[in-house]
Structure formats: C-alpha cells, structure tokens
Amino acid sequence: MIENNKQTVVALVENKPGVLNRVASLFRRRNFNVDSLTVGRTHKPYISRMTIVVDAARVDGRRIAANLFKLVNVIDVKLVSEEPYVSRDLALIKVRTDDADSRNAVTLICERYPARIVDIGTKVAIIEITAQEDIVEALINELEPIGIVEMVRTGVVAMGRGVRILDVDADYEPSIVSSQENGNYQAYSV
C-alpha cells in the first residue's frame, strides 16, 4: 500500500503574509522532498493549517516536524501518521466520453468509488472524487484507459482520529495590534 511509506505532518501556523514562503523555503533549504502540501484557514481566522505528506523512505517526518517547529510563525506541529488518522485527497478528473461505451464505463466505475460525475457532455465528463489518496490513485488508474484529458488534485488533508485535538491555546490571540483591529485576516494569503 502506498500509505505505508508516507508520513503526514500537520502544522498550525499564524495566518500572516509570507508564512507559506517560510515553510517552502525551509523545505528547499533542507532538501526535504515533499509529496504534497496543502494549506487553508481554520475555524479561527488567525490560524491556518497545513498538511504535509512526505515519502518516509526519502525524509524523516520527525526531522521535518522539528525544523517546522523552529519557525516562529509555526504554532504547533504534529506527525499525525504516528497514530490513527483520517486523510482525504480531492481530485477533479476530466475524461473523454465521446461515445456511449465510454459514458457507460465512466458511470459504472464511479459507482464503485466515492466519486460522482459533476459535469458531462458529448465530448468530456468531469469526475469528482474525495477519498484517501490510494483510492484516488486507484480510480485514476481505472480511468486512464478511457482517456484522461485533464486533472487537478488538492493534495492530502489529514486529521487525527478521536479526542486528540490539535488546537492553539484558548487564550491565544495574535500579538500585533492592527491585525486585531482590522479582523481582516482574509486579506492575507499565507
């Protein structure tokens, strides 16, 4: 299974300009090979969350975590793949469906996956799948012979199972005055 070779690191970071750049710069500088990196906001507007997947054969996730933790804007880091966790990858796959056979095939394949057809015409269809990374890979493999013409994936997001909550301290607020006043965190892209 692909999953076995992968380590997944989750980082909570301050939602400030340049933070993604700092993380990317760290990976480049330390020669850490990253399979996927996703970032997005959380339910707290001043906190963003990153999910980083690495190939354990090439780089030790604990080294990545230790180095990430050194960044001042990184609030917390956890190697979620050390314990039970849920991970999801989303893909949009455009396949050629210019005859009845291919349309039927696509429909049948999608029924066996957590996938659905979100757009279909006489030439192409777009299939959306949200699943564990290896299941997404399996769907892609099945669609390949039919003819994939375009594809996009979000990269993996992950969360530990159960009551182990990865969150910042309840009393944490951003230190800098103006950001507090504006409440304008959306304006910053990390």
Next chain:
Amino acid sequence: MLLTGAEIVMECLIREGVEVMFGYPGGAILPVYDAMTKYPQLRHVLVRHEQGAAHMADGYARATGKVGVAIATSGPGATNLVTGIGTAMLDSSPIVCITGQVTRGAIGSDAFQEIDITGITLPITKHNYLVNDTRELAYIIREAFHIARTGRPGPVLVDIPKDVQNEKVEFEYPEGPIRLPGYRPPSAADDDQLAAALELIKQAKKPIILAGHGILMSGASNELRELSERAQIPVTLTLLGKGAMPENHPLCVGMMGMHGAAACNYAIQEADLLIALGMRFDDRVTGNLKTYSPNSRKIHVDIDPSEINKNVKVDVGIAGDVRTVMGQLLTKLPAKQHAEWIARIRDWQEDGDERDILHYESEGKLYGAQVINDLWKYTGGDAVTVSDVGQHQMLEAQYYPHQRPATMLTSGGLGTMGFGLPAAIGAKFGKPDEEVWAIVGDGGFQMTMAELATAMQEGVKVNIVILNNAFLGMVRQWQEFFYEERYQATPMFNPDFIKLAEAYGIPAMRVTRRDQIEESVRFARSHETTVLIEYVIEKEEIVYPMVPAGADLHNMLRRPKPGEKQS
C-alpha cells in the same frame, strides 16, 4: 506620545539596553539617522562597508552575550549585510539588523535601491520582519530582540519602509509578556531522559565530553567543570567551545576535529560514551560519519530539537538549555573514577607534544605557530582574540589556550574570511577594558581592511596581528596535499602593510624574527590607538594534524616526530 517610526526605533533600542549601533547611512534609512540626533545616548559607529557592521554587531554579541545591532539602508546596503548575517546564523550569534526599505507604495515596483531583503535573508535569519504598519513597529522590535537572544540565539532582520520611519503614531511601549505562541524554546529535560543519561554515565568506562558553543551561550562553564571533575570525565572542545573549560585544566584535552588535537580525536573514536553538550556534530568535527565514534553510546543535549539525530544518531537526545539540563544531571550525578582511560588519553597527548612544531629547529624561519605561542606567552594568555579564517585561525586555536569564556571569537560555521578585523572592533566596544587582538591572515585581512578607518575614526583600540605568508595558506595546504602542489590562485601580491597602516595614521611594525615578538607586544601596548603588526612568516607552513575532508576522524595526517620522515 506622538512619535515618528524612526523615533520609535530609537526608543525601543534604548529599552533593549542597546549602547552602540554599527551602521552606514543611505536614502531609505535617513529618517532613522536623523532621529539619532535626538538620542545621543545611543552611540553610532560608522563602518566602511555594511558587512563590517554586521560582523561588528556579531563580535559585540559574542564578546558580551548581549544583542548586537547593525543598521543599513535599502538595496545594496542591505545586501552587503548578507555575509555577516549568514555568519551570525551559522554560529548562533544574536544580532538585530535594521534596514531601510523604499516606501510601502513603491514596494514591488523595482524602485531605486529596492531589494527584497526579507526574501533574501529568509533562509539565513532566525526570523525576519517587513514592517507594514507603523503601529506594529514597537511590537516587532521587541519581538526581534527577544527572538535574537533567547532559545538558540541568531540574527533577526527588521526591514522598515521609509514612510513607516516618517509616519507619526501614538507610541506607548508595549509592556507585559511577549506573545509569540509559536516560539517556545525548550528548557529542561524530563525525568526519563535524565535517568537514561545518568544510567549511561554510570555504566561508562571510557566516557568523554564534547563541549560546544552552547556551554558559552548558556553560561554553563561552572556546571561543565563540576560535571567533569565529579565524574572524572575528560573534556574536548569544539572550535567555538574554546573557553568553555580552562584549557590548562588537567581534564581538558583540547580541541577536537579536523585540526584538533590528535588525542581528542583518538579518544572520541575509542570512547564508550560521548556526552555532547551544546554542540552540533558539524562535519569539521566528525569526519566520516560512518566510522565516527563507532563503539560509543551517545548523549546529546542541545537547545535546538532539530539538531538531535541530525548528523549523529544518539541514544539519549535531550532538547533543552544545556545549563539547566546539566544542573539537573548534577543533582544526581555520582562521583566516578576513570584513571586508566585518562592515562591512555595522556599517552596520546604526550605523543602529540613530541610532534609539536615548537620543538622543531627554526633554522632562522619564523613559523605562524611560534608567533601565536609567543603572543600567548607575552599577553599572559588572557587576551580576547578574534581570528579570521584559515591557517592562522587553526594555529590560534591550537597554540593560544584560553582560560575564560568569550575570549576566543571566530567564524566557525560559515568560515567567513574578513570576519576578524570588524568582529574585533565590535568586541572591543563590548569589552572596552579588555585587550583585544585581531589575528588575521594576509588574505582575509584584505577582504575587510577598509574598517581600519572605522577603528581610527571611532578611536577604538584593537591590536591587529597579520600573519603574512603571501599565500592563501589553508587553500595552499589543500592544494599541496590533494592537488599535487598546483598552487592555482593562492599566491598573493600584497600591499606594504606598514605603509598601508601609516596611510591611516596607524602605528605599525614588521616582525621577521622570533626574538622580535616580545617587543612587538610591548609596541602594541605602548599605543593608545589601534596598531598593526605584520609577522612575515614561513610561506609553506602546514597545520597539523589534519583530518582530510570526509576521512575517518582517527586517520589524521600527523606532523612527523623530529628525526622521522614524512610518510
């Protein structure tokens, strides 16, 4: 109180206890320079090149343990700081660099003297800031000093657009704890780690301590000495760890590594326990990692968690402040004896002494090793020495034993030629009552010798020692050993250093014989100003021992004993 951004910078520096700033003015930092006129208690030192400002701030920081401050303008002023920032980063030296930036509206437009200095310095600073809002300025400067001096210290850069410097805002100094939720340097070891470490120490028959820069930075010299004496564990030092343990202490074996004492390297290879304290297993210390200390268990204490298991896999890794952790260890550390082991190390030391160049007949030649040894003798071994990078640096490390912390400053990690003179000037500002000697080679000196003018303009006294062999000596040594003596681009045409000094009004003396060295020290001490002494030394001296890059630590090239042939 309504203040301009530039005035806020000054107010904040005063509250951080800053006494001196090293800098160079320019268009985008002019408001800060203008504000200096209202704050005469902050001394500004005008350098001749911004690299010098960063090295001076670094030298000041290393000599005092306080944060050094460098100031530069935007664009080329900022980029000239880069080598100095990198030097401070690799050696964990706390400096804060303040740079001017073009106005906020002009950022991104390739304006005159605009450069993305926060982008450039991202990988070589501990953290950096571009100030977007004048109301954040005081918070940022406070954070910058806090980050620079705490945890594993390092350089922090604050880039301030010119219109932020000019803008007037209500200033109230932020009091209370600094809120940096993502910045939590480790401090103490937990009980399991301590128990595991103590168990390894109890079992060990051939233990050795590897003491690094962290001992000096956390002020753990007393703890180191107590640990070593109580458990009778010999101590070896990294280059930057020199001064962590008095080198005349019977348990101090000396410096380890590429040009370290052979006894240290043999002991590390044969040890059954390494206790690494505030050091990071640099490749210049370990040699070939595959054969490094193969039979030992390893304890590693370092404040930076990412250093644990980075180069050398260890049995007990403790991320914590080395002084705190050693204090914890000492509460439970039993007394031990390792007489046999210590005697074995002593044998290696005696063999090393026999091979010492000081036992060689000089035949009228003047060797760099002799110069350093005699400087040590005539300065009472108690000066603050600041070396540059190259053969003279290793000779200083070998032949000038230091007894006190923070008396030997050098660029270890980055190996920055040109560091010596400006760092010595900075160190002298930090320790005005100490005798500061800049020990440099003819190559490195010429990289930053423009700072001679700074020394004279600012009336600061450093004693400059140039070991002149008219070669880039260390590179030449590598060419001799590994490139069949093809001395490509290492012979140097040099100016007449005496006349050069005279041009600056600096008293100078040329030494060509060993019996002039004592006089040269008297000469240096007889002048109130900076002096320059040129020692014309043997051109093709070799620094022994040497572990070739990547070789096993015990496979050193050794100087033959007198009468022996070079193998």
